[in-house]
Amino acid sequence: xxxxxxxxxxxxxxxxxxxxxxxxxxxxxxxxxxxxxxxxxxxxxxxxxxxxxxxxxxxxxxxxxxxxxxxxxxxxxxxxxxxxxxxxxxxxxxxxxxxxxxxxxxxxxxxxxxxxxxxxxxxxxxxxxxxxxxxxxxxxxxxxxxxxxxxxxxxxxxxxxxxxxxxxxxxxxxxxxxxxxxxxxxxxxxxxx
Amino acid sequence: xxxxxxxxxxxxxxxxxxxxxxxxxxxxxxxxxxxxxxxxxxxxxxxxxxxxxxxxxxxxxxxxxxxxxxxxxxxxxxxxxxxxxxxxxxxxxxxxxxxxxxxxxxxxxxxxxxxxxxxxxxxxxxxxxxxxxxxxxxxxxxxxxxxxxxxxxxxxxxxxxxxxxxxxxxxxxxxxxxxxxxxxxxxxxxxxxxxxxxxxxxxxxxxxxxxxxxxxxxxxxxxxxxxxxxxxxxxxxxxxxxxxxxxxxxxxxxxxxxxxxxxxxxxxxxxxxxxxxxxxxxxxxxxxxxxxxxxxxxxxxxxxxxxxxxxxxxxxxxxxxxxxxxxx
Ligand code: SF4
Ligand code: SF4
Numbered sequence: 026x027x028x029x030x031x032x033x034x035x036x037x038x039x040x041x042x043x044x045x046x047x048x049x050x051x052x053x054x055x056x057x058x059x060x061x062x063x064x065x066x067x068x069x070x071x072x073x074x075x076x077x078x079x080x081x082x083x084x085x086x087x088x089x090x091x092x093x094x095x096x097x098x099x100x101x102x103x104x105x106x107x108x109x110x111x112x113x114x115x116x117x118x119x120x121x122x123x124x125x126x127x128x129x130x131x132x133x134x135x136x137x138x139x140x141x142x143x144x145x146x147x148x149x150x151x152x153x154x155x156x157x158x159x160x161x162x163x164x165x166x167x168x169x170x171x172x173x174x175x176x177x178x179x180x181x182x183x184x185x186x187x188x189x190x191x192x193x194x195x196x197x198x199x200x201x202x203x204x205x206x207x208x209x210x211x212x213x214x215x216x217x218x
Numbered sequence: 219x220x221x222x223x224x225x226x227x228x229x230x231x232x233x234x235x236x237x238x239x240x241x242x243x244x245x246x247x248x249x250x251x252x253x254x255x256x257x258x259x260x261x262x263x264x265x266x267x268x269x270x271x272x273x274x275x276x277x278x279x280x281x282x283x284x285x286x287x288x289x290x291x292x293x294x295x296x297x298x299x300x301x302x303x304x305x306x307x308x309x310x311x312x313x314x315x316x317x318x319x320x321x322x323x324x325x326x327x328x329x330x331x332x333x334x335x336x337x338x339x340x341x342x343x344x345x346x347x348x349x350x351x352x353x354x355x356x357x358x359x360x361x362x363x364x365x366x367x368x369x370x371x372x373x374x375x376x377x378x379x380x381x382x383x384x385x386x387x388x389x390x391x392x393x394x395x396x397x398x399x400x401x402x403x404x405x406x407x408x409x410x411x412x413x414x415x416x417x418x419x420x421x422x423x424x425x426x427x428x429x430x431x432x433x434x435x436x437x438x439x440x441x442x443x444x445x446x447x448x449x450x451x452x453x454x455x456x457x458x459x460x461x462x463x464x465x466x467x468x469x470x471x472x473x474x475x476x477x478x479x480x481x482x483x484x485x486x487x488x489x490x491x492x493x494x495x496x497x498x499x500x501x502x503x504x505x506x507x508x509x510x511x512x513x514x515x516x517x518x519x520x521x522x523x524x525x526x527x528x529x530x531x532x533x534x535x536x537x538x539x540x541x542x543x544x545x546x
Binding site for chain 2: 049050051052053070071074100101102104105106107108110111120121123124125127128131140141144145146148149152156157158160164167172175178179181182185186189190191192193197199200201204205207208209210211212213215216
């Protein structure tokens with residue numbers, strides 16, 4: 026393959042950064058096809074909070090600026106609204122690329138703010154323990170760690186959810202927990218790194 | 219009776235209990251018969267996908283594998299939550315688009331004695347089934363108590379109309395299916411400009427102020443259009459707009475009281491089903507006043523777990539200085 030030849034002549038791993046991001050994205054990302062038109066940023070409800078618009082982020086990736094791209098807060102502010110995805114003239118799977126960038130940032134510990142990665146990890150821990158999400162445990166653990174100041178203003182809501190029976194105090198566990206664990210353990214070994 | 223395999227997702231038994239109760243109440247009148255995926259697991263929401271790829275898709279696919287085993291000829295799985303619906307549909311679609319992903323996922327599934335061939339199942343959202351399989355004519359025939367005089371904002375959110383792999387909706391950003399259904403129920407449907415904008419998703423947990431702004435936009439627009447209630451098709455949207463409306467009000471010093479109901483609750487009311495059987499009263503922003511306009515009495519909240527008595531206008535709460543809140 027051409028890329029192979031290319032790599033051997035230049036050891037810079039970031040030459041292949043775009044390829045790597047694309048390969049790690051589920052489905053066919055089409056990130057290579059981005060024409061830098063900016064439609065994504067113009068469609069994005071979160072762009073005001075983002076370090077880079079999606080277009081700028083994709084420019085960083087193409088430029089091989091690995092650290093800058095993986096430490097951008099942009100993927101963490103993506104709310105998966107898919108506005109950009111249906112408007113992108115090149116059908117880039119933008120929301121899925123954002124997921125890939127999150128997982129790479131976690132792996133390489135390049136994220137700047139821990140709230141979002143911690144939330145994802147706590148959520149995943151619950152699912153890996155019970156097979157179901159467990160809102161009460163998740164919320165308590167997450168808020169105590171990241172939003173202790175918010176607890177007082179959250180309390181009435183939590184109380185309302187409990188009194189209206191919209192939150193369980195105990196988690197539900199699926200029957201096939203061993204089966205699920207076996208599947209996930211194997212899947213982790215297969216993760217393309 | 220049309221039989222389908224049903225994937226409820228985690229919220230249906232907890233935060234979206236009202237969705238579950240109202241859905242169960244309207245299934246038979248709609249001629250639908252749902253059989254739950256046996257021992258289903260969480261779909262991972264938007265969180266697992268941001269941590270890993272193969273494990274996230276294996277997690278979703280265990281459900282697909284279980285559902286495929288359960289089907290007897292009918293290949294359709296119905297999901298009531300938009301995020302669950304999209305995750306199931308996405309896994310099915312991407313494993314077909316990129317066979318190597320499907321192969322890796324199947325190696326993992328085999329560890330649990332399961333397998334799934336992409337394309338085996340059709341994944342559809344509950345609203346889609348009601349619109350396209352039951353049909354609006356059949357819905358209309360069942361209406362005994364038209365919702366005359368109730369102004370509703372039809373709110374779909376993101377993940378049902380987008381990315382819409384199978385092109386089932388009339389438009390990605392401004393589809394009219396939910397509007398048509400609510401009109402068939404006799405409601406006065408506003409032309410809601412933000413009908414497919416984002417509810418904030420998990421931002422309520424990650425960057426609350428980002429979420430509050432997204433919530434504010436939706437509620438203020440519905441209020442501006444003089445909607446009595448907003449109608450949702452997803453547990454997450456309902457939770458964000460209902461449970462975080464109070465915090466959003468505090469943050470912006472506003473005083474919105476927009477009731478957020480599930481579309482199945484309105485179907486039930488139009489079919490003349492008792493409010494209590496439809497989970498009405500579980501909403502945190504009361505729908506009592508809005509529904510009294512159409513002669514429906516919302517049951518009092520159940521008194522069992524004794525919350526310290528609520529004042530009608532909200533609770534006494536420790537106010538945080540605004541600048542401190544901004545740094546959250
Ligand atoms: S909309 Fe698509 S093609 Fe345009 S900049 Fe964004 S990703 Fe690239
Ligand atoms: S999917 Fe993400 S990046 Fe795209 S418009 Fe929505 S929030 Fe922005």
